[in-house]
Amino acid sequence: MNNRLTNVLVPVFAVLLGIIVGAIVMLVSGFNPISGYSALLSGAFGDQYYIGETIRQVTPYILAGLAVAFAFRTGLFNIGVEGQLMVGWLAAVWVGVSFEAPKIIHLPLAILAAAFAGAIWGGIPGFLKARFKVHEVIVTIMMNYIALHVVNAIIRSVLSDQGYKSEKILASASLRSSLLQALTDYSTMHYGILVAILTALIMWYLLEKTTRGYELKAVGFNQHASKYAGMNVSQNIILSMVISGAFAGMAGAMEGLGTFENISVKSGFTGVGFDGIAVALLGGNTAFGVILAAILFGALKVGALEMPSAAGVPIELVDIVIALIIFFVASSYLIRLVLTRLKKEGK
Amino acid sequence: MSLMDILAIIIPSALFFSAPLIFTALGGVFSERSGIVNIGLEGLMVVGAFTGIVFNLTFADRLGELTPWLSVLAAMIIGALFSLIHAVASITFRADQVVSGVAINFLALGGALFLVKKIYGKGQTDQISSDAVFNKIDVKFLSDIPIIGPLLFSNAYVTSYIAILVAIISWYVIYKTPFGLRLRSVGEHPLAADTMGINVSRMRYIAVMISGALGGIGGSIYALIISRDFSHATISGQGFMALAAMIFGKWHPIGALGAALFFGLAQSLSFTGQMIPGLRDLPTVYLLIAPYVLTILALTGFIGRADAPKASGTPYIKGKR
Amino acid sequence: GCGTADKGKDNKENAGEGAPAEEEKGFSLAMVTDMGGIDDKSFNQLTWEGIKEFAKENNLKEGEGGYAYLQSTSDADYAPNLNKLVRSGYKLVFGVGYLVTDAISEIADQKPDAQFAIIDSVVEKPNVASLTFKEHEGSFLTGVVAGLTTKTNKIGFVGGVESPLIEKFESGFRAGVKAANPNATVEVQYAGSFTKADSGKQIAASMYASGIDIIYHASGGTGNGIFSEAKDLKTKDPNRELWVIGVDKDQALEHGNEVTLTSMVKRVDTAVQDLAKRTMEGDFPGGQVLEYGLDVDGVGIADSKENLSDEVLKAVDDWKQKIVNGDIKVPHTRAEYDKFEV
Amino acid sequence: MSEYVIEMLNIRKEFGGFVANDNITLQLKQGEIHALLGENGAGKSTLMNVLFGLYQPDGGEIRVQGEKVNISNPNIANDLGIGMVHQHFMLIDIFTVTENIILGSEPSKAGKINIKKAEEEVRALSKRYGLAVNPSAKIADISVGMQQRVEILKTLYRGAEILIFDEPTAVLTPQEIKELIQILRNLINEGKSIILITHKLKEIMEVCDRVTVIRKGKGIKTVNVSETNPNDLASLMVGREVTFKTEKISAIPGKEVLIIEDLVVKDSRNVTAVDHLNLTVHAGEILGIAGVDGNGQTELLEAITGLTKVDAGIITLNEKNITNLPPRKITEIGMAHIPQDRHKHGLVLDYPIGMNMVLQTYYKRPFSNNGILKFDVISKKARQLIEEFDVRTPDEFTIARALSGGNQQKAIIAREVDRNPELLIAAQPTRGLDVGAIEFIHRRLIEQRDHGKAVLLISFELDEIMNVSDRIAVIYEGKIVATVDPKETTEQELGLLMAGGKRTEEGVPS
Numbered sequence A: 001m002n003n004r005l006t007n008v009l010v011p012v013f014a015v016l017l018g019i020i021v022g023a024i025v026m027l028v029s030g031f032n033p034i035s036g037y038s039a040l041l042s043g044a045f046g047d048q049y050y051i052g053e054t055i056r057q058v059t060p061y062i063l064a065g066l067a068v069a070f071a072f073r074t075g076l077f078n079i080g081v082e083g084q085l086m087v088g089w090l091a092a093v094w095v096g097v098s099f100e101a102p103k104i105i106h107l108p109l110a111i112l113a114a115a116f117a118g119a120i121w122g123g124i125p126g127f128l129k130a131r132f133k134v135h136e137v138i139v140t141i142m143m144n145y146i147a148l149h150v151v152n153a154i155i156r157s158v159l160s161d162q163g164y165k166s167e168k169i170l171a172s173a174s175l176r177s178s179l180l181q182a183l184t185d186y187s188t189m190h191y192g193i194l195v196a197i198l199t200a201l202i203m204w205y206l207l208e209k210t211t212r213g214y215e216l217k218a219v220g221f222n223q224h225a226s227k228y229a230g231m232n233v234s235q236n237i238i239l240s241m242v243i244s245g246a247f248a249g250m251a252g253a254m255e256g257l258g259t260f261e262n263i264s265v266k267s268g269f270t271g272v273g274f275d276g277i278a279v280a281l282l283g284g285n286t287a288f289g290v291i292l293a294a295i296l297f298g299a300l301k302v303g304a305l306e307m308p309s310a311a312g313v314p315i316e317l318v319d320i321v322i323a324l325i326i327f328f329v330a331s332s333y334l335i336r337l338v339l340t341r342l343k344k345e346g347k
Numbered sequence B: 001m002s003l004m005d006i007l008a009i010i011i012p013s014a015l016f017f018s019a020p021l022i023f024t025a026l027g028g029v030f031s032e033r034s035g036i037v038n039i040g041l042e043g044l045m046v047v048g049a050f051t052g053i054v055f056n057l058t059f060a061d062r063l064g065e066l067t068p069w070l071s072v073l074a075a076m077i078i079g080a081l082f083s084l085i086h087a088v089a090s091i092t093f094r095a096d097q098v099v100s101g102v103a104i105n106f107l108a109l110g111g112a113l114f115l116v117k118k119i120y121g122k123g124q125t126d127q128i129s130s131d132a133v134f135n136k137i138d139v140k141f142l143s144d145i146p147i148i149g150p151l152l153f154s155n156a157y158v159t160s161y162i163a164i165l166v167a168i169i170s171w172y173v174i175y176k177t178p179f180g181l182r183l184r185s186v187g188e189h190p191l192a193a194d195t196m197g198i199n200v201s202r203m204r205y206i207a208v209m210i211s212g213a214l215g216g217i218g219g220s221i222y223a224l225i226i227s228r229d230f231s232h233a234t235i236s237g238q239g240f241m242a243l244a245a246m247i248f249g250k251w252h253p254i255g256a257l258g259a260a261l262f263f264g265l266a267q268s269l270s271f272t273g274q275m276i277p278g279l280r281d282l283p284t285v286y287l288l289i290a291p292y293v294l295t296i297l298a299l300t301g302f303i304g305r306a307d308a309p310k311a312s313g314t315p316y317i318k319g320k321r
Numbered sequence C: 001g002c003g004t005a006d007k008g009k010d011n012k013e014n015a016g017e018g019a020p021a022e023e024e025k026g027f028s029l030a031m032v033t034d035m036g037g038i039d040d041k042s043f044n045q046l047t048w049e050g051i052k053e054f055a056k057e058n059n060l061k062e063g064e065g066g067y068a069y070l071q072s073t074s075d076a077d078y079a080p081n082l083n084k085l086v087r088s089g090y091k092l093v094f095g096v097g098y099l100v101t102d103a104i105s106e107i108a109d110q111k112p113d114a115q116f117a118i119i120d121s122v123v124e125k126p127n128v129a130s131l132t133f134k135e136h137e138g139s140f141l142t143g144v145v146a147g148l149t150t151k152t153n154k155i156g157f158v159g160g161v162e163s164p165l166i167e168k169f170e171s172g173f174r175a176g177v178k179a180a181n182p183n184a185t186v187e188v189q190y191a192g193s194f195t196k197a198d199s200g201k202q203i204a205a206s207m208y209a210s211g212i213d214i215i216y217h218a219s220g221g222t223g224n225g226i227f228s229e230a231k232d233l234k235t236k237d238p239n240r241e242l243w244v245i246g247v248d249k250d251q252a253l254e255h256g257n258e259v260t261l262t263s264m265v266k267r268v269d270t271a272v273q274d275l276a277k278r279t280m281e282g283d284f285p286g287g288q289v290l291e292y293g294l295d296v297d298g299v300g301i302a303d304s305k306e307n308l309s310d311e312v313l314k315a316v317d318d319w320k321q322k323i324v325n326g327d328i329k330v331p332h333t334r335a336e337y338d339k340f341e342v
Numbered sequence D: 001m002s003e004y005v006i007e008m009l010n011i012r013k014e015f016g017g018f019v020a021n022d023n024i025t026l027q028l029k030q031g032e033i034h035a036l037l038g039e040n041g042a043g044k045s046t047l048m049n050v051l052f053g054l055y056q057p058d059g060g061e062i063r064v065q066g067e068k069v070n071i072s073n074p075n076i077a078n079d080l081g082i083g084m085v086h087q088h089f090m091l092i093d094i095f096t097v098t099e100n101i102i103l104g105s106e107p108s109k110a111g112k113i114n115i116k117k118a119e120e121e122v123r124a125l126s127k128r129y130g131l132a133v134n135p136s137a138k139i140a141d142i143s144v145g146m147q148q149r150v151e152i153l154k155t156l157y158r159g160a161e162i163l164i165f166d167e168p169t170a171v172l173t174p175q176e177i178k179e180l181i182q183i184l185r186n187l188i189n190e191g192k193s194i195i196l197i198t199h200k201l202k203e204i205m206e207v208c209d210r211v212t213v214i215r216k217g218k219g220i221k222t223v224n225v226s227e228t229n230p231n232d233l234a235s236l237m238v239g240r241e242v243t244f245k246t247e248k249i250s251a252i253p254g255k256e257v258l259i260i261e262d263l264v265v266k267d268s269r270n271v272t273a274v275d276h277l278n279l280t281v282h283a284g285e286i287l288g289i290a291g292v293d294g295n296g297q298t299e300l301l302e303a304i305t306g307l308t309k310v311d312a313g314i315i316t317l318n319e320k321n322i323t324n325l326p327p328r329k330i331t332e333i334g335m336a337h338i339p340q341d342r343h344k345h346g347l348v349l350d351y352p353i354g355m356n357m358v359l360q361t362y363y364k365r366p367f368s369n370n371g372i373l374k375f376d377v378i379s380k381k382a383r384q385l386i387e388e389f390d391v392r393t394p395d396e397f398t399i400a401r402a403l404s405g406g407n408q409q410k411a412i413i414a415r416e417v418d419r420n421p422e423l424l425i426a427a428q429p430t431r432g433l434d435v436g437a438i439e440f441i442h443r444r445l446i447e448q449r450d451h452g453k454a455v456l457l458i459s460f461e462l463d464e465i466m467n468v469s470d471r472i473a474v475i476y477e478g479k480i481v482a483t484v485d486p487k488e489t490t491e492q493e494l495g496l497l498m499a500g501g502k503r504t505e506e507g508v509p510s
């Protein structure tokens, strides 16, 4: 059967199945799926305000998803997005509060600082992998905790006087805009979404069009052949983690320069980094897929906030729906089988 | 404080800290040795913690003494059943095993909290009663041995010793029995195993369910011994630490045991450190990050590379090369 | 408590027949929780209980036009949640915890004619009332209790994540110990998290093993580990004297009183009710900072006093008087503590 | 009771529409060695996998001892006494020889594998059939020859009466092949029956009783070996005349292209593998390196191509010192390399075949322009090479993995030859390929030489060395022990030299 068609249909079916099974869960546990989902829907797209909030949530998801996806494409598993995001957030705010500068300089500088910080945080596991063959999964997990505590310490001792949060960043470093707020009735939406989409384009171009991408993927597939072909394997492993970390750091910048405009002491992980793993996998580790997955994910998360008040459905139900969707996407083999069956009978 | 005092403090607390990690990491070893990557360990622990606490709260007054044991048993069974989802997805439906594992984590936390709200009408359970928990014990005779007695056999929970025992049993099963040989063959070269008449899918199903059972135990003893209730934050990252322990231990039961104990020691050392004169003047952050930095150094310094089982992560599809 | 759901129901019923609708003057109130949710056994729960209590007295129904809460699943949810409640027309919206500060001040600007209240933090806006508590004063009293109860003269304090708020608990507590028992030392540790029970248990283990016999914690869920360690040591050796001092609520109710010496309670619930009443009566203290201290019993030690000897209670009352009279000023930062003399 | 132990009648097997076996019939007599002959991708492995129960046939029936059977999985094959030595070995590297052999039917007592007992049984078997193995060695550490003996033992351990060998000799050295042939004879004497897949007609003529030829999935014909000859077989299988002795004009050696002086290389276990080796390859000549596997060929190659570190000595290419240069530098100076292990080094199996065609050149013009790949140029080049080297693939976008080893090999050779290097290194270039493909590849090598390029050929196959080389250097224990002219030497002499024997003036072995 037409392959391209299947590739489009499979995720669509997966989402539908997830939602249907979610509805069944609501039914058996005595909730009304219709009102549950309509609450979800209006909570995500109800009016310009909710749309604004959804977009705001989607922004870091795209970048975190890209970070995970990029590493995956080069054969590495970056569980450290969470930590890279936090150091990026810190760096962005640091630049945002430290000095005045015209926006054209200040804002890009702050974002670059975040990318740079994330790059270093991701580069360390990359280096240890390339140089000592240490498994990136462990190191990135450890780096998450290190980031959490170090960032908190710096907020208290450097960005504040033993306080719990930094100053608000200067307007010249902010991604917020009165225009967007007016458009979306004071939602926290900000220009970060453009940054995220631009980054997605960059990743796509880098991996699919450039010689560097050709190398990175080759190393991901077969290190021996890449070495034989004269590529520098270690260098590519490190670079891959550096870029992945940079994306994650930028996700942090979105929070620091857009959503919160400051950084405060964290008592735990933000969760965005871990959700990023799901986003990347849902999106098939492709730039475009990640954007779609992030939209789905962000809409579900934001819409969920409306479910308890409007329909009495616990927020957690959305996690269940998300999990189900991921399962069905993963089990696309099943769906393909069904689709081919249907096709056969059609004939 | 003398070294002896410090050891007497950190070793027992390392033991109870490590126990849940040991069980869960062993679960990971079984699953990955059979070729199924399992980053759903976190979720399996959540399910275990949830089951253990709910069972305990529900039956404590009827079961008395036996309650903690039966709670763990229940967690083990539910964990095994829950892991079936991962098995079906990644073995029968050839799902990407990482994806399926991630889904497991979401489903476990979402499902557990959803049920807590259904059952108790609030976001977290009450504390379980002190009569329905594992008690600290001094092991008979052994605890009287000078030096190691107080260090290793006093003020400990029986579950810690069981964890170590299970690690040794796992090693025996995986490396000394026909079952283990087949398990590893399926994880290394499923086609070869198939040609030797081994039912690849069956082996992998069994392995994943064992990991579910062990993950369930791990989560339940965490909740029963440490947090005593279940909430959204009860299991937050321990599953990933277990994953790290498994890799750190090079997919080997004894290795995983060692790694988990290492984490436990590093953790309690960092807290005890805050009370050692000299160290106590350091900013807290250094002690908070010490365990993780130590782990990375250990890996870089003397552990070095480790190879996952060759076929892990790849679904086995008959007649495909 | 467990029964909340049914309570909700029956007051809906008697609201149905009993009180006529116009009596409510359409007043309604709601809160935004932080990640802890309305049953975090801490200020979220206390606020919610305050709201429910108030609602009961005034026959408000749960839901729009009555009372409600929205749970946040991440820091990013505060602003949208606050905004939601304002848009659904709630007359008074509570933000709970210092983490909500920025979100409140932002929304307060956007919605000048809405009325907000922030708990545990200060937002200087005409339409925001700030409710703060003198945790240091309450902690001072628990410090006195600890200082007089300890047998080993070694006492522990465990904080969650270092922050000015927790610093108030720490400083006040240490001051209380110093005042009541100059020979006692206080070991201070931070777990780096409010949710890591395992860290709590390990810290407690090392503290008790090092001879500390009383631990005061201001560490949320991390405290569960402290209680579990204390209980297990007690079960193993019932004659051993070791204690935990609870925080925010009367934790003896939840952890039993075999190890719970006392608790530093914050009467967030009563504060919430007061504010709600004033606001309903058209006396919304916008722009003001309402500090609840010992003077108004906004903070203090818990009602369960089984474990406190009379002379301890006596001492507590004396010190309380001194503080209320302003004879001594309780430090609320480490810097002030270092200068603190009795 | 029929005269046949195995009868495969009109077997049909499709892979998603592609017919791999098209009504093939094969009948095996008790006690015979029956050859199965066909080009790469003709359907031999598929047919045997059907018999072994790995694939289910889409048509036809199988009879064992005249009984109709349904072999739905390898277990049933084992129970029926059918054992198979697979083309791509089915061994688990991290297991010991014994563990591999007993896997699936482990002797155990009280739930514990009785490894002692198992090893004794293995020893007994290997003695009985003359299959020398070390029961406690890890597969990763033993030679390919021994690995194959392990494969055979696996089947015997399960009491197989009928043994299938899928291209057993493709991976063996001449010595090992001799041993294998002896083993086959022993097996027959022990009353077994054998199906032997091979591309090597010489072997068929030597040991087989009958031969069934298939072409493009169709059964062509079954003949008695005594009534046929290599040329007939070759043309039967390829469907056209095949010349064996690749004739070539004699070489006109030019300047020295590759000079190796006192080269010392240590292997992965850090023992000296290449030991003060000296070697020179001239433009316009093919230098063949003959030697038994494991005498330092691999390390020599990796040293020249920059894949491993040189411990001492100097390697010069085109007057440039390339010792310990990174592979890319060396490639740029003018070296091409057809690697021994096509799957590990030769290809990125998950890349389209087209992308594999520019594996070393992607970063250069015209394939890319300051960092941006030029896909149209790459595709054009790929199509040209696929055409020119007759690589059998649907298109340049098909991933390399889906091609047969034969065609994968052609793709690699196309890529390497096309770079038109000063020095072409070909390691085992025809392993596992059918005569048609072999003939094609040999012609290409000679073509290079005739264009005045230097060619270094490393092979374990003596007749390949004899056929193609202009000079033969014999490597033994990391040293070049002799350099001989193929016209003035014999396989016996070479065999002797490769075994470390000395050489007398007249070129007659002493």
Ligand SMILES: Nc1ncnc2c1ncn2[C@@H]1O[C@H](COP(=O)(O)OP(=O)(O)OP(=O)(O)O)[C@@H](O)[C@H]1O
Pocket: B319, B320, B321, D015, D018, D019, D020, D038, D039, D040, D041, D042, D043, D044, D045, D046, D047, D087, D404, D405, D406, D432
């Ligand atoms: N698993 C498979 N999936 C799809 N097609 C296959 C598969 N295996 C084999 N084929 C097809 O069947 C044909 C025969 O394959 P087979 O492996 O039997 O060739 P062969 O005769 O063994 O070749 P060689 O001599 O190189 O081993 C191949 O050309 C291929 O197109």
Ligand SMILES: Nc1ncnc2c1ncn2[C@@H]1O[C@H](COP(=O)(O)OP(=O)(O)OP(=O)(O)O)[C@@H](O)[C@H]1O
Pocket: B320, B321, D040, D041, D045, D087, D401, D402, D403, D404, D405, D406, D407, D431, D432, D433
């Ligand atoms: N997974 C697969 N999908 C499709 N076709 C396949 C697959 N695996 C093998 N084939 C086909 O099987 C045929 C033979 O495969 P095989 O590996 O036996 O070739 P080969 O020449 O024997 O390889 P080698 O020379 O390495 O032994 C090839 O034509 C290839 O197209």
Ligand SMILES: [Mg+2]
Pocket: D044, D045, D046, D087, D166
């Ligand atoms: Mg074949």
Ligand SMILES: [Mg+2]
Pocket: D040, D087, D167, D405, D432, D433
């Ligand atoms: Mg072949």
